[in-house]
Amino acid sequence: MIDRRNFIVGSVAATTTCILSSYLQSADAVGSPTLSSPLKPKRLKPGSVVGIVSPASAIFLKEDLDIVRDVVKALGLVPRIAPHVMKRYGYLAGTDRQRASDINEFFRDRTIAAILPIRGGWGCSRLLPYLDYELIRKNPKILLGFSDLTALILAINAKTNLVTFHGPNGLTSWNSTQTEYFRRLLFKGEDLTFANLKSAADSDRLMQVKYRIQTITPGKAKGKLFGGNLSVLSALVGSPYLPDFKGAILFLEDVQENIYRIDRMMTHLKLAGVFDQLAGFIFGQCSSCNPGDGYGSLTLEEVIQDHIKPLKIPAWFGATIGHIETILTLPIGLEVEIDANTGTIGMLQPAVI
Secondary structure (H helix, E strand, O other), rough: OOHHHHHHHHHHHHHHHHHHHHHHHHHHHHOOOOOOOOOOOOOOOOOEEEEEEEEEEEEOOOHHHHHHHHHOOOOOOOEOOOOOOOOOOOOOOOHHHHHHHHHHHHHOOOOOOEEOOOOOOOOOOHHHHHHHHHHHHHHOEEEOOOOHHHHHHHHHHHOEEEEEEEEOOOOOOOOOHHHHHHHHHHHHOOOOOOOOOOOOOOOOOOOOOOOOEEEEEOOEEEEEEEEEEEHHHHOOOOOOOOOOOOOEEEEEEEEOOOHHHHHHHHHHHHOOOOOOHOOEEEEEEEEEOOOOOOOOOHHHHHHHHHHHHOOOOOEEOOOOOOOOOOOEEEEEEOOOEOOOOEEEEEEEEOOOO
């Protein structure tokens, strides 16, 4: 009886190990979020098809769509318009299910290499429950955007381990610098190092005035890069749509927020334990973020220092990330190395295959 029981137990254990091993190998092939290796999309090539979607605020002018179509063509790519791009539901570009269905359909379509949103605004968080994450995991492709698209690029990475991109929306400037970084990252597959851009106003000065690096805590750190718009990211806390921030590098930016509101959102992340998990921190630009009315205010620098300095992790303030003229393309969910002394973000591997 003892030998028989040991044989049965041993057989069950061996079978379980075999099944688990097979599952993990299969999961690795589709980029399971439980595994450490990132799931990378294929790089762009001349003639690749780009799906144009409107997952957030509505657009009201056909001219806007025409502009984005021209951008895609100028990149040497082929635009394909989602069925609900010109829909409108109040301030949204169609109902939540309509906007989500466009994204699901483009991930399902094997001829499409990348998905480009027309604009941000508000609405991406609303469609997260309607996305087919298993479908997305099995059909990895380039997805990028910034501002309200923070919700989309973080949620898809959290659910699928797919490397997404904090980068241009269709209606951003697409100036030469923005386009160059886009091409180097997504066409050529380079592992880039990102440093602060210089403003045109500083080109004829002895010193740099705009976009200065302010080191909070010096040093270097490695970790997966996550981040985006502070307002959008902080509103996702407590949901299943945030990545695991343990050992991560977090970057934040915002626009048109009073400083006390920035303080409130940073406090929210602190109390939720997000900051305690980080290996490094970057604060970008907070465009048109003013003290508001009242007798006095903390400065933005003081708010950032109050929350980040006690962490004693490499950190800096003033990165050229945010609602600015040039939107650089940054990989989400890929390991990088940062240097808080020089204010640089160095990719350790290509983000596309």
